[in-house]
Each structure stands twice: as C-alpha cells, then as structure tokens.
Amino acid sequence: MNAPTATLPALRAEAIAKAFASGATRTQVLDGLSLSIHAGELTLISGPSGCGKSTLLAILSGLQPVDAGRVFALGTELSGLDGAALEHFRLQHTGFVFQGFNLFPALTALEQVELPLDYLGLSRRQAREQAERSLEEVGLSHRMKLKPAELSGGEKQRVAIARALAKQPQLLFADEPTSALDASNGQMIIDILHRIAHDHGTTVLCVSHDPRLIGHADRVLAMEDGRILSDRRLSPPHALHGVGP
Amino acid sequence: MVALARKTLLHEWRRFLPAMLAVGFAGLLQLLQAALVLGIFGSASVYITGSNGDLWVGYPGTQSVNLGRAIDPNIQARLLMDPAVTRVEPFIWLDADWRGATDTGGESVFVSGIDPRPDGLLFARALSPTLRARLYEPDAVIVDRADIDKLGVAIGGTAAINGHTVRVVGVSSGLRALGGVNVLSSLATARELDTDPGDNGQPTYLVAGLRDPAQAGAVARRLRGDGAFGPYQVWTAQAFARRSVLYWMFDTGAGAGVLFLAGIVFLVGAVITSQTLVAAVAGSMREYATLNALGVGVGALRWVVLEQALWVGALGLAGATVLGAALLALAREQDVPVVLNLPVTLACVVLALGLAAVSGLAAIRSLRRTDPASLLR
Secondary structure, three states: OOOHHHOOOOEEEEEEEEEEEEOOEEEEEEEEEEEEEOOOOEEEEEOOOOOOHHHHHHHHOOOOOOOEEEEEEOOEEHHHOOHHHHHHHHHHHEEEEOOOOOOOOOOOHHHHHHHHHHHOOOOHHHHHHHHHHHHHHOOOHHHOOOOHHHOOHHHHHHHHHHHHHHOOOOEEEEEOOOOOOOHHHHHHHHHHHHHHHHHHOOEEEEEOOOHHHHOOOOEEEEEEOOEEEEEEEOOOOOOOOOOOO | OOOHHHHHHHHOHHHHHHHHHHHHHHHHHHHHHHHHHHHHHHHHHHHHHOOOOOEEEEOOOOOOHHHOOOOOOOHHHHHHOOOOEEEEEEEEEEEEEEEOOOOOOEEEEEEEEEOOOOOOOOOOOOOOHHHHHHHHOOOEEEEEHHHOOOOOOOOOOEEEEOOEEEEEEEEEOOOOOOOOEEEEEEHHHHHHHOOOOOOOOOOOEEEEEEOOHHHHHHHHHHHOOOHHHOOOEEEEHHHHHHHHHHHHHHOOOHHHHHHHHHHHHHHHHHHHHHHHHHHHHHHOHHHHHHHHHOOOOHHHHHHHHHHHHHHHHHHHHHHHHHHHHHHHHHHHHOOOOOOOOHHHHHHHHHHHHHHHHHHHHHHHHHHHHOOHHHHHO
8 A cells, every 4th residue: 555644754843942032032932843744735834923833934944943853854854954055955955935025126037937047057048948837837928028017916926936946846835925915816826836736746835824725725734832733634645746755 | 147146236226326436436536546646746757758868867866856966077978988878968957946027926946958959868758849949049948838827927928047037938738847847948048047056067967868778777787886987876767767756656745645545535435335235235135035045055145246246346437437538638638747557547447346346245244144034934
C-alpha cells in the first residue's frame, strides 16, 4: 500500500520554540510545536493575528531560525544551515508570495519574473522562456510588458505568484496572499495556488485569516496562541504527482 | 540579466536626482578649483612656459622665477662652450613701481627685459614677431590687455616706471602675473628702469636653446657645478616652471587652503549623495527583501546598489562636464586664468566616481536591515 501518509513529509517541525524580546518583555510565540506538511497539497494555516502563524511560516521557509527544536525541509535540516546556505536553499527550492506584492516599480511583469531566474544561473533565453511560461500559467501572457503601475491589484499578485513559480520550486509559501484583494481576484489567486499544488506537486503552505480560503484548501490547520488547535483535511489526500520521498 | 539598477534609476530619476546633482557639483567644483589653481599658480611660471628656452640659468637656490638675483653675464660664454647649446639670451626680471597717466596711484609691476629680435626665445609663445619688434623703440613697453585698466593707460599712452617715462606700444594676452602686473620691454629699456646699483645691468637669468631639446636634462646636469664663472645653477625649463608653481602652491600656504577646500567639497558631496542613496535603497527595501526571500544573496543585492551609485556618479559627471566646459570657455573669454590638463581632469573624474562609490558603500550598509522575515508581519 502506497498511502501518502507513509511518504516523507516535505516540511517537518519537531518541537520548535520561538520567542521575541521587545525591551524587557519576552513573548513566547511558539512553544514545542510539531507538525508535518505534505507535498502536492495546499495547506492553510489560519488563526487570529498574533497567533504565531506568520512566525511558523518564517521558520518553515528558512527565513528565521528557531530557538529550540528542529526543522526539516525536503529532507534537509534547516536549523543546521548558516545564512549563505539558507539563501542557497531558498534559491533552489522555495518560492514566496507576500501580502504586499513587492514588485519593482521600474520593471515590466516579464522582468519581475525573470529577475530571480538570472541569479539561478539560467541563460538569458532560458530565463525569458521560463518567465513567459510562468506568466502564461497565471493568465497574464497578454500583460507581460506592463509595469506594476499599469496592473490591477489582482494582476500584481498574479505577477508575484509567477515570480515565485518561475523557479519551479518544490516549496511555495504564501502569506495572506488574498487579503489585499477583492472577492473575484481573491478567488482567482486561491484557484491558482490550488492548481500549483495539484499540477506541479508543489508543497503550498499558505497563511491566512481569510475565511474564503478555507473551503479551497486541502488541509486546514487552525492556530491560536502558538499551538495548533485543529488539523482538518477537507479533501482526501492526493496521490503525489511524481514527488517521492 | 535584467538591468535592475539602471532601470530603477531611469524610472525613479527624481529620487536619484539630488545624488546626481551632488556628485555633479562636487566634481564641477573640484574641476574648476583645479583649473583655477593651475591657471593662477601656473601664471607664476608664465615667463618660462611662454618662452622657447630649453635651459634656465639663474642664481643658485632660486625657489621661484620671481625671486631671481643678478648673475654674472660671462656665464653666457661658459654655456656657449657646450656643443649642445645653440644660443643663449639674457633675461632681466625686476620689481618696479608704476605710475599711470591717470590717477591710479602706485602699482607694483614686474618688468621683463627681453631680446626683441623676431626669433627671440623669451615670450616666443606669447608675442607675435611684429609685436616684439615694437620693443626696439626706446622706452617701449607691452602689457597684458587684462591689466590695461588697472594701469590707467591706453595703447600709445605714457606712464612712469621707477620715475622713468615709458610708452605702451601694444597689448598681449595670457601674461597676467601673480601679485602684480607684467610689463615687457627690451633689455636696453629694462636696464634703464633698473634703479638697483648692485645689478649693474646684469641679467637675472640666461636662457639657452639646445640643438636637441630632448637632451635638456643631460645638458643641465653637465653644466652644473662649474664655479669658475661665479655662482649659478641650471634647470631645465620644465623643472624650473614646476619649481616656481610648487613654491607658490605650497610654500605660500595657498595650496594647503585649496586642498582643505577640496576635502570639504568631497565630504559635503559624499554626505548628500550617500543620504540620497540610503533613502532610495530604503524605498526599495521590501522589494530587495522579497528577492532575498527568493534566495538572491545579499551580496548580489549589494552589487545592485553599488552599480546604481556608479551610474549616479557617471551621470552626475556627464552633467558636470558639459557645465564645466561652458564655464571654462567663459572664464577664458574673460581672461580668468584657467588651465586644465588630462591628468588633473582624470584625477577629478576618479575623485567624483570615488565619491559616488563611497556613498554607495554607505548605502549598502543600510541593506543590512533587509530582513525578509519582516515582510511576514
């Protein structure tokens, strides 16, 4: 039997703890949290603001170190890597989508997507083709030559997704990707993230308190006060698309 | 490779404009200052650089051409004994008091007595043969056109030097002096004007022309150290000109002032430029942080900022070059002594680009605040 639960998780946290000091006060955001996230799924972490979900995302994506515990991503222990190695790991394996789209005002949609590919060492032509494919995938092939000022909010977020997607990462992290968007644009972004998980076998981890997202995720983790309150699977686990352990 | 630095600079040129102006003006100020210094202090050696002589012979230890003392005219014979020397001309340089026809009071003048023959060595580059021929006339003098108002005289007018009447027979250009006014006359007239009984009509310098000017250094060394004709020292024209300019630049304190000003200009330019670049980097901080989250190293982002700084420097310099060329042309037209040569221009360019680079490095420091995790809050 080849049940997905038997495969190695793409992301795994073991008893991680994280605290922030602000002046004399010290806030324990995460305390002994453990969880596993699987490939080929859109996993949603939801919860009220301040519950620690963004910190969890930062730790699982290798943007922040843990105080205690261990983090594994694609079989690599992130907690053992230094800054340069973490940068390299992120370059090779991870994509990010943020709430603010963070696009360079001077660059066209195509250039925004091409830029990180240049640093991957792709040839100019390869980078260009890969960027075009990625923009096509988010339905922006007709808007490639436009700069952010000429794009709508939804389109900007789709460019940001294309930028994250173009590297063909195995891990895609999204932080409140829909909260700056209206209903229809939000829906479109959710659909795209969902499709990325299912079509590419990408591990998509999304942090949001947007209730519209809940119905579309494969798995929803509800967080509060640094702990996971519930872990619901809304759709049966997907067969993994060629992403083995 | 997407040209992020260049495209951002073009797109947000308003944001970078203050930095470009700061680099441009700093470069322009350094350049004009250098041109003025070279021009003003260069005029200390106009007697040498305006003449065709290859060797200058004067009193031992003379620090600047305006500080010469009379030497024995018989040294001329010693110089002519050397086969490399083709001709020797005496040059009389003296301080004198000028009284113009109109009420201008006394004016300190430097009289240069030269041989007025058409192919004479002295002031060959500043006077036309016809102009110098007019100096054959007894008591004839030539002054710079920029000084004529100051002297209270017109062409054809008369004045008194050391109580002796002289007549202005023409004007030249490019002969302005430091701390006084240059007056050119024939050797005979200059002897008339010399009231120092100790000078006895002796020349202040002997200027020699060589068969091969490229041998000047070797010939000067060969002629030194022969005391049989009385004390004298030999310099190549280039060395003596440099000696005179350096004396004015550094032994008078003026050079230190100029260097101090250059330092201030550099500092002010660097402060404005770096602050502008820091602000520009801060404005793109979220985008840089996103790139860093995607795995683009901080080192690569630093290069983007440095490239931006160098573009700012290059564009600022381009503006400064255009403006500087216009200002230098205007200065020349107004007889303001300005001189610019390639090494000094290159030094100014390097200094301005250095300023931009230093500012870029300061802006790079602010990249340390690029924490992609901050985008998640």
